[in-house]
Amino acid sequence: MKNLSVLTYLLKKLLRMVLTILLVTTIIFFLIRLMPSNPIDRYIEDQMVQYGISYAEAKNRAATLFSMDLDQPMYQQYFAYLGNVLRLDFGDSLLSPGVSVMEIIATRLPWTLFTVGGGLILSFIIGIVIGAVMAFKRDRWYEPIVTGIASFLSAIPDFLIAICLILIFGVVRWNGESTILPIAMMRGTYSMQMKPGWNTEFVLDVLMHGMIPILTYMLSQLGVWVLLMKTCTTSCLNTDYVTMAKIRGLSSGKVLFSYIGRNALLPITTEFFMRLGFIVGGALIIEQLFVYQGIGLELLRATNGRDYPMMQGIFLVMSIAIVVCNFLAEVLYAVLDPRIKAGGAAKNGK
Amino acid sequence: MTEKKPQLKVDQLSICYHTKRGDLKAVSQASFTIDQGQSVALIGESGCGKTTLATSIVDALPMAASVTSGRILYYQDQKEIDLLKLKRKDLRPLLWSEISMVFQASQSSFNPVRKIKTQFLDTVWAHDRSRSKEEILQRASELLRVVMLDPDKVLNAYPHELSGGMKQRTLIALALLLEPKLIILDEPTTALDLLTQEKILRLLKELKKEHGFSLLFITHDLGIVSELADKVVTMYAGKAVESAPVETFFRSAEHPYSRGLVDAIPRLTMDDREIVSIPGTPPDMIEQEIGCPFAPRCSRCLPVCKESIPESKPVPGGENWYCACWNPMSGGDACGNHR
Numbered sequence: 132m133k134n135l136s137v138l139t140y141l142l143k144k145l146l147r148m149v150l151t152i153l154l155v156t157t158i159i160f161f162l163i164r165l166m167p168s169n170p171i172d173r174y175i176e177d178q179m180v181q182y183g184i185s186y187a188e189a190k191n192r193a194a195t196l197f198s199m200d201l202d203q204p205m206y207q208q209y210f211a212y213l214g215n216v217l218r219l220d221f222g223d224s225l226l227s228p229g230v231s232v233m234e235i236i237a238t239r240l241p242w243t244l245f246t247v248g249g250g251l252i253l254s255f256i257i258g259i260v261i262g263a264v265m266a267f268k269r270d271r272w273y274e275p276i277v278t279g280i281a282s283f284l285s286a287i288p289d290f291l292i293a294i295c296l297i298l299i300f301g302v303v304r305w306n307g308e309s310t311i312l313p314i315a316m317m318r319g320t321y322s323m324q325m326k327p328g329w330n331t332e333f334v335l336d337v338l339m340h341g342m343i344p345i346l347t348y349m350l351s352q353l354g355v356w357v358l359l360m361k362t363c364t365t366s367c368l369n370t371d372y373v374t375m376a377k378i379r380g381l382s383s384g385k386v387l388f389s390y391i392g393r394n395a396l397l398p399i400t401t402e403f404f405m406r407l408g409f410i411v412g413g414a415l416i417i418e419q420l421f422v423y424q425g426i427g428l429e430l431l432r433a434t435n436g437r438d439y440p441m442m443q444g445i446f447l448v449m450s451i452a453i454v455v456c457n458f459l460a461e462v463l464y465a466v467l468d469p470r471i472k473a474g475g476a477a478k479n480g481k
Numbered sequence: 482m483t484e485k486k487p488q489l490k491v492d493q494l495s496i497c498y499h500t501k502r503g504d505l506k507a508v509s510q511a512s513f514t515i516d517q518g519q520s521v522a523l524i525g526e527s528g529c530g531k532t533t534l535a536t537s538i539v540d541a542l543p544m545a546a547s548v549t550s551g552r553i554l555y556y557q558d559q560k561e562i563d564l565l566k567l568k569r570k571d572l573r574p575l576l577w578s579e580i581s582m583v584f585q586a587s588q589s590s591f592n593p594v595r596k597i598k599t600q601f602l603d604t605v606w607a608h609d610r611s612r613s614k615e616e617i618l619q620r621a622s623e624l625l626r627v628v629m630l631d632p633d634k635v636l637n638a639y640p641h642e643l644s645g646g647m648k649q650r651t652l653i654a655l656a657l658l659l660e661p662k663l664i665i666l667d668e669p670t671t672a673l674d675l676l677t678q679e680k681i682l683r684l685l686k687e688l689k690k691e692h693g694f695s696l697l698f699i700t701h702d703l704g705i706v707s708e709l710a711d712k713v714v715t716m717y718a719g720k721a722v723e724s725a726p727v728e729t730f731f732r733s734a735e736h737p738y739s740r741g742l743v744d745a746i747p748r749l750t751m752d753d754r755e756i757v758s759i760p761g762t763p764p765d766m767i768e769q770e771i772g773c774p775f776a777p778r779c780s781r782c783l784p785v786c787k788e789s790i791p792e793s794k795p796v797p798g799g800e801n802w803y804c805a806c807w808n809p810m811s812g813g814d815a816c817g818n819h820r
Contacts, residue, residue, distance in 0.1 A: 270544070375590040378539045379655075380576035381607045383569075389603070390592050397594070468594055469639040 148454045155450040160209055163442050170225045170437040222440035232444035242320045243425035246341050247410040250348025255403055258356020266364035285354030290416040293347045318422040344421050363395040397468050401460045408456030412449045487556055488663055488695040489515045494551030496533050505766045507533040511721040513714045520696040522706040525716035526763055531699045535665050539582050540572055578608045581656040582665040590652055591640035597651060598636040604658060624654040628684060646677040666698035682708055703746050707731060715739045718764050718774035724803045735796050735804040735811055737779050781808045
């Protein structure tokens, strides 16, 4: 009986997720076609400017290059696209003819997951530790300073942090001779002369290149975790069950982990999983600033060239990630907090 | 009355809250004794420092409060221990195994994300790692049956699955788990309906008879006092103004404030105009004036009352009866002793 209700809950959820993704896909399909210009015009313009050829000639080239017929009515294009997606065919990139969209995503996505995900996890771990400590040291002189810095970090946009880091590490010559890091060498995901592979040299090189982007993401997220953890811990500290646990003579370690930590982490875990969904989207501006070959940079390129299939592919992967992570957050919350039962959620969630 | 060995002695205890306006003296030089097996009621208006005093015994004062002077002496096998001088690690073994407390807010006294069972186990294992799970659960089940709950259901439930009265009774069972010598009950029945209240009182009485622990309970309800207490300590503005055996308290309380509380009880035989309330409001605890804090509201106020604070003295002719008043109800005795 219990298993059955969990099963129906999961099925309902799954159906809803599929519907959400379908809706998002549809909206994106039409939105990107509503943008001014289209891939063929862009290509023709490009050719005319670059090679100084006539419009007719450029259009001829474009026609041989693009297999896509943009003169079809939009709904026909839409259903053709949907049909292809159901067959897991996401088409080829227009800007890199002959290369499938998924192939490009597969090569770009790991880099973004590495940097944005790494930054998120680092900021999460450091943030909750600092936040918890600050909750206990509320009466110390340094607490307002730390909280102030955290508020500041969470308020400024990430690209500003990135620019500051570039200035600090790569532009200003602190000792008058050289910068702290050879920032110009650190563009991209790894050095040109490197051969990808699982060897120390390559891993170190990748870490070197990913270092500043990861630091940027970490700093831009850190403040939020510190503030959130501090608030949650403080409110847990003042609860009756924590006082009661102390009166019951439980050891301070037990009180800290089973009573304070366990309860303080509830809302934070949810927040973490929801943010996890967003890492697939990357951070466009930062990847552009560091010329980091991640999914964000690819999306930027695709948007500039109106590479419809590429954009659709990236947005689809992004929306799937977000929907799935939200679902995970919900399930995890029900597992962690007995007050929210999966069965109850199914009843309320309809 | 049972044997007269003390279990807990509160001696000249003062507790301050540090607020933005200045120090708030929530408890000032309060003294009273709880004998072994005795049940002491702590009464007084809201905000007079009852709960603060009780939480200081188990070292659970809020961060802003601290004990400024006095001692809390606990007697363990003839040994006198000053609880306030103990380090946390030395106090911890005493908590719950010697002194347990049922909180005013028992509705949220359990960790919401863990089963009741786990919280019973945690409590025992914090004091005695050697006891087996089965043994503890066995004992817990017995106690839960005593408080008229279904052990299997309660132990496997999460706190939110229990009703308010069930949580209260579960907490009482938990308080008895390690067979403490002293149980502190902070308004144990305020959140409950009259029937459950009655049930719990009867239960406490029986349990006390059976286990022989001492009881310190805080209440506003003089009905409960008459049912459960052996001794009544009246607090006013942080001071223990009177300490009297329960019959004496109801028959002839010496302090005008205690008398005022007794007079404010509605009785079946009187019409409602006869209920006498105490005029005025409790004093500001931060900017305390010199003299007896009750003086501005007292009908028996003398000039001396506004000049100096009366000390707690034995009431002539009374046993275990102390009162801090310049002009007590029985007449000029204490007054005449002065100057």
